Amino acid sequence: MSGASTPVSGEILSAAAKRLGGQQSQRGGGGGGGMRLEDEIQVTVQIAEIIARQRYIMSLCKALMAFGAPTHRLEEYMQMTAKVLEVDSQFLYFPGCMIMSFDDPSTRTTEVKLVRVAQGINLQKLANTHRIYKNVVHDVIGVEEAIQELQEIQNKPPRFNKWIVVLVYGLASATVGPFAFNARPIDMPIIFFNGCLLGLMQQVLAPKSALYSNVFEVTAAVLTSFLARAFGSIPKAMVDGKRQWLFCFSAIAQSSIALILPGFLVLCSSLELQSHQIVAGSIRIVYAIVYSLFLGYGITVGTTIYGLMDGSAVSDIQCPKAGAFKNPYVQRFPFVALMTVWLLIINQGKWKQLPVMTTIAMAGYITNYFSTKRLGSNSQVANTVGAFTIGIMGNLYSRLWHGHAATAILPAIFVLVPSGLAASGSLITGVASADQIRHNISTPGSTSQPGAGLSTNSSVWTLAVGMVQVAIGITVGLFIAALVVYPYGKRRSGLFSF
Structure with a gap:
């Protein structure tokens, strides 16, 4: 000050x-x-x-x-x-x-x-x-x-030690894989390793070096996507003349960086713009979009580097059915509850709020999941439905039981962001441009055609646009929920909720 x-x-x-x-x-x-x-x-x-x-x-x-x-x-x-x-x-x-x-x-x-x-x-x-x-x-x-x-x-010192948080980063990354990115049980140990690597970079290395903290997001995205494609390219037995892969590349790549997605950043900027705070909202949303571009760039670079090293690198962006969870509900709902526990530890929450956080996160995800199944690829409306459920429950918790709505809602929002991005398919689009670069290098005499860079640019932009779309859907749902529960606001202390 x-x-x-x-x-x-x-x-x-x-x-x-x-x-x-x-x-x-x-x-x-x-x-x-x-x-x-x-x-x-x-x-x-x-x-x-x-x-x-x-x-x-x-x-x-x-x-x-x-x-x-x-x-x-x-x-x-x-x-x-x-x-x-x-x-x-x-x-x-x-x-x-x-x-x-x-x-x-x-x-x-x-x-x-x-x-x-x-x-x-x-x-x-x-x-x-x-x-x-x-x-x-x-x-x-x-x-x-x-x-x-x-x-x-x-x-007061942080409630949880940073080395515990690093370990929980790995557990959270492995947990987000099944319900958001269709990861299989065999993929989860690799995702855990990548998540711990991400936690080490963010919690230990970045605070020690101001220079490294400036490039942390890009290096994390490059390293995790490189390792994801490397593990995803381990071949398995041929089935019907088609090569099968041991691990799912797209699930590993997306789950590994789920915890550094700028979902909270974009959400705050959307809420500020919706509240007519033009200056703060504009500054934050521009930064969030550029941050998303850095992540998209890092994913593209990491997958491209491994593609140049290995001519038979995997390009599938869908997880194979073999080894997947038999029941889609078992694949999703228990992991959402577990994810809430890890988010509480990462964000230094109170254990006594865990039941409320878990209930709200589960309700928000379940409504989002069934809305997405019903509406198909229109994930914005599904995000609005999920966020509306979260907002209604959080504000009722505040109004009826005098709880703290903002802390109860936050883990549920963090659960919604990767799910919405997975539905829009924007995280893993850099593989197409990586294959194009490898094709141009490996084909003698090939030259860049007019507009050849278009797919690269669009693949990087897709993540930023996807982030904004998801945040807008969540913003509208939260505002409508606050309006329903507190139609006249709180006269004395202000509404302490998103």
């Missing part, structure tokens, strides 16, 4: 107390000096209270941004808090920072503060921050106590 330096309110109050004690010891002298000193002390105490309220607003904003609060409602939370605390202020949110101006009508001055935070997700700390926010808004605790509690939350 930056801005003009202000004394801590406790120091001001202690100074005022000393002056008051001095005044009482000298009261025998009489005169108007005592009254003037009392007025001065009263003004000092009032200033200390105002500064404490401003410090609380800045601390609350910092915590909400750092722990994954709904970004399209951040300005609303700040305005609600300022209104309750009687602080004359205005707020402007940009991705990663909040600009605050505190006005003083008596002196006609304005103090501008900039709160800048690296945004992340921590479901346990987010729920605790929301509890403090509600307690202050409803006059249960004072701002000084709230500031101290927020400081304790921010200084």
Whole structure:
């Protein structure tokens, strides 16, 4: 947080107390000096209270941004808090920072503060921050106590060790494979290995090197897609004159990067644009699209490199039927419940919220699954139906049982994103361009025809477009659900949900 330096309110109050004690010891002298000193002390105490309220607003904003609060409602939370605390202020949110101006009508001055935070997700700390926010808004605790509690939350170490999170990355990647990308049991150990590799790069290597963190997404996509095509190209016995493969290339490639898909990023940008926050939404959606292009580029490069090394590399983007799960429901529903457990650990959630998270995620996925079967390739409508179910259940959990809707809904949204992308088939389209490049190199005298690069460009763009389509479907469903459960909003504390 930056801005003009202000004394801590406790120091001001202690100074005022000393002056008051001095005044009482000298009261025998009489005169108007005592009254003037009392007025001065009263003004000092009032200033200390105002500064404490401003410090609380800045601390609350910092915590909400750092722990994954709904970004399209951040300005609303700040305005609600300022209104309750009687602080004359205005707020402007940009991705990663909040600009605050505190006005003083008596002196006609304005103090501008900039709160800048690296945004992340921590479901346990987010729920605790929301509890403090509600307690202050409803006059249960004072701002000084709230500031101290927020400081304790921010200084608390993560609930789960990063090496546990790396292991869970592998488990989550293996779990997402069957229900989102038709992975078979034989593919899951390979997906687990790739997922652990991804977790190691994100949790251990990227924080240690600022330079590597800039290229983390591309290197992760290149490495995992290269390994996926390498394992997928292991041949099996011939059946009816057709070569069979031991592992499913497309399931391994897609499941391995499912946890770094920018689903939450695109969803936040869509929610901001839907809420008419043009500046924040536009900035974030452009970044999310470019991020998706990086991932699509990485998949294309990884598959192309292995295709150049192995002339008989696999090009099938459908998983073979042999060895697949016999029952489609067994293949999907138990793994969705397991995925919720892994998402809770990755996002540092509370165990007591697991039953609610699992119920909401299962309900959202089941409605999405049957809607997709009914509507076919139109996955946007299916995503809207799934998100509407999630939103209704999450908001009812908040309204009837006074639970925390945002943390309960988030894992369910993370389950919907890879499912929607799998339905649109946008993740694995880089194989066609990889085969085209190999054909151009292996065929003597072949030259690029006009428009030959079109398929490469379109394959990279397909992932970005698919991400936006999925997010738009989820956004509409969440907004309609919030409207149904809270038709007039929440008057005092603001709606703490997506």
